[in-house]
Amino acid sequence: MESADEAQAAIDALNEQDLDGRTIRVNVAQERSGGDRPPRDFGNAPRGGGGGYRG
Template sequence: MAKKIYIGNLNYATTDDSLKSTFEQYGEVLSAVIIKDRDTAQSKGFGFVELADDAAADRAIEELNGKELDGRRVRVNFAEERPQGDRPRRSFNRGPRRNFDRDRDFDGNRY
């Protein structure tokens, strides 16, 4: 069964291909993806690798966690599945913001 691995603290210059080649020495890589910002397409500094073999995934985590990759010490561990229903919803309509001190002078008197 395939296991998904989380890799954090990646160098922003690290590519999907370089990540894949790093993990290929441990076993068959099914996928290697670096997460990028939607607007700028810049790396967010973390990614995921999916290995075909559980034993290979365990060995890769054990050997690569805390090691240097592209000049940065990376954090490598099993990826935790995030339930889809528990995502926080963003509210863009927060209502009026009030700053009561804005309309006062330096002595505290209202205009």
């Protein structure tokens, strides 16, 4: 985008539009704060795999 006005015009044109049967939201990206969600911990959950030749 060349200007903030062009960016806002694109947001206004695309926000709340239908895309493949779903309504999309378009807005200005905001920097995320890193402290509001704890890190994910999978503990001893199985990791899949184990496949292979079954002869």
